[in-house]
Amino acid sequence: MSDKIKKKLKLKVSAISEGTVIDHIPSEVLFEVISILELDKTTNMITFGANLDSEKQGRKAIIKVSNQFFANDDINRIALIAPNAKLNIIRDYEVVEKKVVEVPDQVIGIVKCFNPKCITNNEEVLTSFKVVQKSPLALKCKYCEKITHEHQMVIK
Ligand code: CTP
Ligand code: ZN
Structure with a gap:
């Protein structure tokens, strides 16, 4: 060929x-x-x-x-x-x-907070996380401070 x-x-x-x-x-x-x-x-x-x-x-x-x-x-x-x-x-x-692409230090929107009681899951508030670990990913919610781990991540 x-x-x-x-x-x-x-x-x-x-x-x-x-x-x-x-x-x-x-x-x-x-x-x-x-x-x-x-x-x-x-x-x-x-x-x-x-x-x-x-x-x-x-x-x-x-x-x-x-x-x-x-x-x-x-x-x-x-x-x-x-x-x-x-x-x-x-x-x-x-x-x-x-x-x-590089995982950023902060994630706004995109991902849902894992905590069902978090304000972002109950009111019209955009999620906001600090990236506390890049691989595997761990995101700390700015509002409830709970950690959402990579295997729990749901895209909004
Ligand atoms: N491409 C394109 N239009 C161009 C030049 C490139 O759509 N005018 C696309 C190619 O189809 C490819 C990508 O851009 O999907 C990267 O191109 P290139 O570096 O030439 O290909 P690879 O050597 O296969 O790249 P890599 O191995 O880094 O994926
Ligand atoms: Zn939260």
């Missing part, structure tokens, strides 16, 4: 000319990532693929957003659910920069 055909087979979602490619997202969290990055509200062109074969991870998802570049703080919000995601910054069809 020629190299050209191999490359075409590898490219499951069309290349973009300018923008951001978010690769190595676990397929099961694709739509949460779209929502956290507010891509459901953008007018930029988005293409994505899910359940693609990956060498590193069983099945992965990929999102390509044209003409949009993210601030590190925004991108790090997806680290909680897609810790191995890789960002590729594309300019004039070339990958000019690669970035990894």
Whole structure:
């Protein structure tokens, strides 16, 4: 098989000319990532693929957003659910920069507090946590001070 055909087979979602490619997202969290990055509200062109074969991870998802570049703080919000995601910054069809995501020190929104009595589960209050441990994740609620552990994490 020629190299050209191999490359075409590898490219499951069309290349973009300018923008951001978010690769190595676990397929099961694709739509949460779209929502956290507010891509459901953008007018930029988005293409994505899910359940693609990956060498590193069983099945992965990929999102390509044209003409949009993210601030590190925004991108790090997806680290909680897609810790191995890789960002590729594309300019004039070339990958000019690669970035990894990092778990932030503070998490606002996204995750529910594990404590059913917490104010954030009973009133219209946005959750807010201090990250007390990164791996496995442990989040301390600013309101009730209870710790939500990674295995208890529910996305809001
Ligand atoms: N990509 C794209 N449009 C471009 C250039 C690249 O959509 N104009 C995508 C590729 O399809 C790939 C990602 O950006 O999903 C990274 O590109 P590249 O670094 O060339 O691929 P790999 O070497 O496979 O990257 P890695 O091993 O770091 O995942
Ligand atoms: Zn709480």
